[in-house]
Amino acid sequence: MPAGLLERRDDLRVLRAALDRARSGNGGAALVAGEAGIGKTSLVRRFVAELPGDVRVLVGVCDDLLAPRALGALQEAVAGTGGPLERALGGGPEAVFDAAVAQLRSPRPTVLVLDDVQWADDATLDVLRYLARRLDGLPALLVLTYRPEAVVPGHPLERLLGALSGTSPATLRLAPLSPEAVDELARRAGRDGASVHAVTGGNPFFATELLAVPPGEMPTGVSDTVLARVRALEPETVAALEQLSVVPTLVDGALSEALLGERLAALVTAEERGVVVLRDGGLAFRHELARRAVEAALPGLRRRALNARVVQALRGAKAPDVERIVHHAVQAGDGATIVEFAPGAARAAAAAGSHRQALAHLEAAVAHADLLGPGARAALFDDWAWELYLAHRFADAVRAGRTALALLERVGDAPSHTEAVAAVLVRLSRYLFMTGEGEEAERLGARAVATLESSPAGPALAAATTYHGAGLVLTGRSAAALPVLERARELADAAGRPDLASLVLNYRGLARAEVEEAAAGVADLQAALSVALAHGSDESAARAYCNLGELLLSLGRFADADEVVAAGIAHAAEHDLGQFVYLMRIQEHRLQTFHGAWDEAEAGLAATLPKGEPGMFDAFHLSAYGRLRARRGQPDAREILTRAWDAARRQRLPLAIAHSGRGLVEWSWLNGDPGPAQEVADVLLPRMDGAGWAFIRGGLLRHLRRAGLPAEPFDGCPTGYAAGLRADWRTAATAWERTGDGYERALELVDSGEVGPTTEGLVVLDELRAVPAADLARRRLRALGATRLPRRSSPVRRPNPAGLTERQLDVLELLAEGATNAEIADRLHLSVRTVDHHVGGIFSRLGTRSRRDAAAVHRTWADPA
Numbered sequence: 001m002p003a004g005l006l007e008r009r010d011d012l013r014v015l016r017a018a019l020d021r022a023r024s025g026n027g028g029a030a031l032v033a034g035e036a037g038i039g040k041t042s043l044v045r046r047f048v049a050e051l052p053g054d055v056r057v058l059v060g061v062c063d064d065l066l067a068p069r070a071l072g073a074l075q076e077a078v079a080g081t082g083g084p085l086e087r088a089l090g091g092g093p094e095a096v097f098d099a100a101v102a103q104l105r106s107p108r109p110t111v112l113v114l115d116d117v118q119w120a121d122d123a124t125l126d127v128l129r130y131l132a133r134r135l136d137g138l139p140a141l142l143v144l145t146y147r148p149e150a151v152v153p154g155h156p157l158e159r160l161l162g163a164l165s166g167t168s169p170a171t172l173r174l175a176p177l178s179p180e181a182v183d184e185l186a187r188r189a190g191r192d193g194a195s196v197h198a199v200t201g202g203n204p205f206f207a208t209e210l211l212a213v214p215p216g217e218m219p220t221g222v223s224d225t226v227l228a229r230v231r232a233l234e235p236e237t238v239a240a241l242e243q244l245s246v247v248p249t250l251v252d253g254a255l256s257e258a259l260l261g262e263r264l265a266a267l268v269t270a271e272e273r274g275v276v277v278l279r280d281g282g283l284a285f286r287h288e289l290a291r292r293a294v295e296a297a298l299p300g301l302r303r304r305a306l307n308a309r310v311v312q313a314l315r316g317a318k319a320p321d322v323e324r325i326v327h328h329a330v331q332a333g334d335g336a337t338i339v340e341f342a343p344g345a346a347r348a349a350a351a352a353g354s355h356r357q358a359l360a361h362l363e364a365a366v367a368h369a370d371l372l373g374p375g376a377r378a379a380l381f382d383d384w385a386w387e388l389y390l391a392h393r394f395a396d397a398v399r400a401g402r403t404a405l406a407l408l409e410r411v412g413d414a415p416s417h418t419e420a421v422a423a424v425l426v427r428l429s430r431y432l433f434m435t436g437e438g439e440e441a442e443r444l445g446a447r448a449v450a451t452l453e454s455s456p457a458g459p460a461l462a463a464a465t466t467y468h469g470a471g472l473v474l475t476g477r478s479a480a481a482l483p484v485l486e487r488a489r490e491l492a493d494a495a496g497r498p499d500l501a502s503l504v505l506n507y508r509g510l511a512r513a514e515v516e517e518a519a520a521g522v523a524d525l526q527a528a529l530s531v532a533l534a535h536g537s538d539e540s541a542a543r544a545y546c547n548l549g550e551l552l553l554s555l556g557r558f559a560d561a562d563e564v565v566a567a568g569i570a571h572a573a574e575h576d577l578g579q580f581v582y583l584m585r586i587q588e589h590r591l592q593t594f595h596g597a598w599d600e601a602e603a604g605l606a607a608t609l610p611k612g613e614p615g616m617f618d619a620f621h622l623s624a625y626g627r628l629r630a631r632r633g634q635p636d637a638r639e640i641l642t643r644a645w646d647a648a649r650r651q652r653l654p655l656a657i658a659h660s661g662r663g664l665v666e667w668s669w670l671n672g673d674p675g676p677a678q679e680v681a682d683v684l685l686p687r688m689d690g691a692g693w694a695f696i697r698g699g700l701l702r703h704l705r706r707a708g709l710p711a712e713p714f715d716g717c718p719t720g721y722a723a724g725l726r727a728d729w730r731t732a733a734t735a736w737e738r739t740g741d742g743y744e745r746a747l748e749l750v751d752s753g754e755v756g757p758t759t760e761g762l763v764v765l766d767e768l769r770a771v772p773a774a775d776l777a778r779r780r781l782r783a784l785g786a787t788r789l790p791r792r793s794s795p796v797r798r799p800n801p802a803g804l805t806e807r808q809l810d811v812l813e814l815l816a817e818g819a820t821n822a823e824i825a826d827r828l829h830l831s832v833r834t835v836d837h838h839v840g841g842i843f844s845r846l847g848t849r850s851r852r853d854a855a856a857v858h859r860t861w862a863d864p865a
Contacts, residue, residue, distance in 0.1 A: 006181040006204070008043050011172050015047045018170040019055070019141050023109045027138035029164050032145040034174035037205030037222065037289050040145040043174065044113055047143075056110045058103075062119040063249045064288070066330055067345065067360035069323040070123040070352035071096065073114050078103065093123060093353045094536040097130045104131070104140035113143045116288075118150040118157055122354040122576045125160050129574055132163040148173075156356065159573055168848070176202025185211060205287050212274070226293035229275060236266040241275065245294035246306045246331065249324065250282040258313035307332035322348070326361055335368030343380055350387065353538070355576045359387045366400075378407035382424050385431065390539070392579040394434040394615055401428035419460035422448040426467045434579070434616045436651045438475055445471045459500075462491035466500050470507040476654040476687065478511035485511065499537035502528045506544050510551065513692035518555050521692060525551060542572045542580035549587045554655065556695035556718060558594050558740065562837075565591060582608065583617055590624050595837040596742045598768055599805040602628050619648035619656035627663035630670055631743070633771035638667055638676075649683075658684060658696050665700060669707040670772040677707040694718060701725060706747075724748055729757070740834055743768060750777045755786050762790055767807065799861035802845045811838040816855040 011032075018030045032040045048057050060077030062068060069075075071089055074096075078086040081103075088099030104110050114120065114128070131142060151157050177185075182202055183193025189211040199220060200206040209225045214232070219225040230238055240263045244251055247259075256264055267283070270276045277286050285291035295303065310328040314320055315337070322345045329337035346361035362384040369377045385400035405424045411417065425448035433441035448464040455461065465488040472481035485508045492500035505528035513521025525548040532541035545568025552561035565587045572580035585604065592601035605625040610618045626640030641663045648656035661680040668677035681704055688697040694714075698721030701711035705725055713722035720735035729752045736745035742764050749761030750773065758781055765774040781789055798809055807828075814824045821835045828835070839851075848854045 005039065005042060005046055006177055006184065008039065008046070008174075011043055011174065012047055012050075014170050014172055015043075015141075015143070019051075019109065019111065022111075022139055022141040025137060025139050027104070027135040027140040027142075028167055029132065029135060029142040029144065029169040031161070031164065031169050031171045032143065032174065033148050033172065035149060035203070036147055037203045037287060038174045038176065039204045040174060041115055042204075043172075044115065044143055044145060048111065048113065051111065054108055056106065056108045057113070058110065059113045059115070061115045061250070062117055062121075062124070064116075064119045065248060065323055066327040066364065067323060067349065067354075067357035068119060068121045069321070070121050070349045070354040070357060071127070072323070073117075073120060073124055074100070074127060077112060077114065093351065096123075096127055100127050100131055101134050101138070104135075104138045106139065108139070110140045111143060112140065113145075115145050116147070117144045117160070118146045118155070120157070121349070122156060122356045123349075123352040124354075125156050126353050126574045126576065129160050129163045132160065132167060135167055156576070166843070168853070177204055177207065178202065182207055191215060205289055209290070222289050223293040223296060226290045227297055229273065230294060233269055233273070233275075234266065236263060237269050239263065240266045241270055241294055242298060242302070243306050243309065244276070244283060244285070245291050245298070246303060246328070247310060248288075248291065248327075250280060250284050252282040254317065255310075255313055256283050258316065259309060304332050308334060311337055323357075326364060330364050335371050339365050339368050339371050339376075339380075343383065346383060346387070350383075353575055355387055355390050359384075359391060362387055374407045374411045378404045378411075378420070378424070381407065382427065386427060389427075389431050389434070390577060390579070392582060394431055394579075397431040398428065398435055398437075401431050404428075418451060418455055419458070422451045422460050422464050425451065426464050429467060429471065433471065433474070436616050436618070436647065438471075438650075438652045442471050442475065457491055457494060459495040459497055462488060462495045462497055462500050465491055466503050466507075470503065473507045473511045475652045478514045478690075481511045482508065482515070498531055498535035499540045502532040502535075502537055502540040502544060504528075505531065506540070506547055510547055513551055513555075514690040515692075517691050518551075518694075521551060522548070522555075538571075538575040539577060542568065542575070542577045545571055546580050546583055546587075549584060550655065551692070553587060553590060554658075554692065554696055556739070558591060561587070562591055579617075583620070586617070586621050586624055592837070593624070593628060594741055595834045596768065596807065597805065597834075597837060597841065598628060598632075599807075600841060602632075616651060616653070619644045619651065619653060619660055622647070623656065623660035623663045626660075627666060630663060630667040631768075631770050631773070633670070633775075638664075638671075641667055642676075645680075654687060658688075658693075658700070662696065662700050662703065665703040665707060669703055670776075674707050674709060677704055677709055681709060691716065698722065720744060720748075724751070727751075729753075733757070742834070743770065746770075747773060750780060753780075753784070755781060755784050758784065759786070759790060766790065801861065802857075804842060804845055808838050808842050808845070811835060812842050812854065812858050815839065815842070815851055816858040818855075 015030055018028055021028060032044060034040050048059065051057060058077040058081070060073035062073045074085065075089050078089070083103050084099040085096070085103035088095040104112065128142070135142060146157060151161070179193065179197045182197040182200070185207055186193035186196045191211055196207055196210055200210055206222050206225065209222065209229065210219065213219065213225055213228045219228050230241055240260055243259050251259070267276055271278065274286055275290065276283055298306070307328045311325060311332055311334055314325045314328065322341050326338060326342045326345050329341070342361040342365035346358040346365070349361060350358040362380065365380055366384055369380055372380060381400045381404035385397045385404060388397035388400055401424065405421070405428060408417070408421050408424055425444045429441040429444040429448065432444065445464070445468045449468050452461045452464055465484060469481045469484035469488050472478070472484060485504050489501060489504040492504055505524045509521040509524030509528060512524055525544055529541060529544035529548060532544055545564060549561055549565040549568055552564060565584050568584045569581055569588065572584065585608065589601040589604045592598070592604070602625070605621065605628065608621070609625065610621055622640050622644035626637050626644055629640060630637035641660060644656070644660035645664055648660050661684045664676040665680050668674055684700060694716045695718055697714070698717045701713070702721045702724050705711040711725060713725045717725070720732050720739065723732035723735060729748045732748040733745050736748060746761035746764035749757040752758055758777055762774055762777040762781065765777060778789055800809060804812065810828055811824055814827060819827070821839060822832050825832045825835045842854055846854055846857050848857060
């Protein structure tokens with residue numbers, strides 16, 4: 001095999017096998033991972049070159065630009081095909097998802113290759129995640145190359161790799177060449193293989209570069225090796241290579257001519273020596289490492305000058321490549337060009353769903369904002385604030401929004417200016433609300449409406465009225481909000497703004513659930529979601545998912561909440577809406593708590609505890625985490641719940657007050673301290689008359705009674721809570737068994753006053769490691785005269801390479817025996833839905849897609865040989 005592909009036969013076989021599976025309609029993915037220079041691109045090129053003629057090949061490359069063009073690699077891959085994806089890329093972003101699937105749904109098998117996806121833009125990653133869940137059934141193979149060292153925690157590629165893990169992708173982690181392979185390369189060049197391997201560690205690119213250097217030299221790094229080769233060339237050739245080195249993309253013919261002119265001929269020698277190659281109609285260094293080595297060796301002023309020449313050449317093109325212009329303008333320190341092109345590039349990136357790239361463009365422009373007039377500068381800071389908000393950087397968004405408002409207040413008083421001021425006020429009020437500054441947020445929202453009172457009805461007034469109504473709902477004034485939202489709906493419809501119409505339905509649903517009936521609220525939220533999805537309003541849809549999930553949780557409709565929260569997380573992740581992923585993850589962990597998966601819930605909540613400046617989500621997060629810690633008897637529980645309670649009351653968020661208050665009441669009962677429980681009862685009970693509060697109110701009253709405070713059931717109180725408050729433990733336990741809440745059922749069994757049910761409840765509490773409640777159960781059993789109490793469970797050490805919880809191990813063992821979920825539920829005294837939840841978690845941890853695959857993994861643990 002050629003030098004660059006030594007020891008890659010097995011990897012090629014894996015790729016061919018993956019394609020064979022795809023040919024049969026069982027499409028999938030292949031991940032080719034390895035450090036720079038390890039031969040990922042060479043391997044994939046060889047694989048593609050050897051494909052039979054009936055296979056359609058689409059290849060795109062992700063470029064290391066400041067902010068790469070949205071969907072650029074996909075555009076490159078399908079250019080000239082005339083297929084559905086190429087057509088859709090010229091339209092709105094929503095059409096791209098279905099078009100990508102349609103592109104791969106073809107009688108001919110298709111291989112879609114994207115190289116260096118660690119540099120992919122957000123919109124491209126969104127499309128790939130969408131494809132990942134739909135590859136099964138397509139005659140297609142998705143081949144992605146990436147550098148693992150670039151995928152640091154929080155890198156957007158992590159989510160794509162996670163999505164692909166459920167498809168059991170073919171994963172190739174390319175290893176360095178062995179000493180024997182390097183020795184073979186060295187013998188061809190008449191060199192000593194041992195010394196070459198010692199210096200290069202078997203990296204193929206480094207090894208071949210080193211062997212191209214004269215024998216008398218032995219550089220110790222890739223950069224030194226590349227530079228040694230380059231410096232051996234003629235000065236004119238070196239100058240041309242230096243000019244090319246500042247361009248991290250393929251240099252097409254027009255750009256090459258514009259940059260080099262007659263000096264282009266000087267690159268012939270570099271091509272003959274293998275430093276640069278002609279590829280796809282353009283010039284490129286043979287490897288990105290070589291380009292970076294030459295660029296890094298440039299003096300700073302020369303690098304800026306060479307980038308300035310690229311800017312000049314790109315500006316002269318018939319169709320300027322805006323993303324590349326901005327990249328090189330930043331490298332050249334050309335502020336005027338940056339502020340001319342970056343804001344527009346940011347808007348285009350945001351429209352395509354590439355919010356990370358939009359933020360990069362805007363931050364580049366903000367650094368030179370003093371070159372703009374007040375109006376343009378205000379618009380820049382306003383755009384920047386919105387992208388910061390979407391990136392979950394609320395405090396930064398507030399600062400940028402305040403700057404935009406201050407700049408706008410200095411200029412003009414035309415109607416368009418009035419509307420611009422109102423729009424900034426509306427958005428700034430949203431950012432303030434997300435940081436927990438509810439009072440100031442409300443003031444600014446009201447000011448936005450007042451600013452537009454004398455203006456004709458239009459989109460600005462519709463937006464201001466919508467957000468004013470939303471603020472009233474979120475701060476507990478739902479009855480007052482309803483007429484405001486009705487007016488907002490009329491304005492949104494008249495303005496042709498479906499995104500605002502969706503938000504109106506969203507917040508009206510929350511209001512109606514509280515003051516009218518729960519079913520009406522759920523219906524409004526479902527309608528809000530449908531409107532947002534139908535019109536591609538991604539942020540409005542994410543809000544609808546989030547609020548619908550929260551409402552269903554608050555109503556105790558956990559099965560429905562499971563579906564909504566899972567779909568909402570997928571939507572928010574696909575569209576890079578980090579704040580909504582974060583909030584719905586909290587909902588997911590609350591659902592895990594309900595389903596008895598306490599270990600997963602506690603670990604997930606602990607890993608994402610809020611840090612830094614306070615935010616609107618803190619109370620929700622801390623109350624969920626603190627309540628779990630209280631149930632497990634952890635000493636920090638009261639401090640966490642008190643922080644949540646104080647934050648919720650400061651922010652005036654009724655639901656957050658309710659969640660943190662319930663947690664404090666439960667802590668009071670478990671710790672025998674009624675003080676916090678009485679404070680919560682005084683604050684919360686007067687607020688909970690509406691129909692939408694029935695489930696939360698019932699739970700609060702049940703724990704108040706356990707804490708020793710007076711509490712009685714009310715009309716509409718859920719059966720489990722009402723029966724418990726009437727001391728009808730059998731009815732209560734049966735109700736919680738039907739619902740699937742093992743913890744509440746166990747508590748009712750412990751309240752039975754009988755040895756058998758109390759013992760049964762104790763077993764469940766021990767399994768959950770609910771230490772305070774389990775201790776209470778043991779005390780009651782002793783008081784009942786029981787002499788043989790169940791011992792505290794101490795898990796048997798079982799093979800567990802995937803880090804499953806003890807309960808997941810129990811489920812996996814029964815699953816491996818062939819038991820159905822219903823049979824597992826019966827044997828483990830769980831609900832079927834809880835078992836469903838555990839099985840899904842097992843598949844995720846194991847990276848499997850079926851019960852058979854999970855059982856096979858379990859067998860390898862039991863019998864590693």
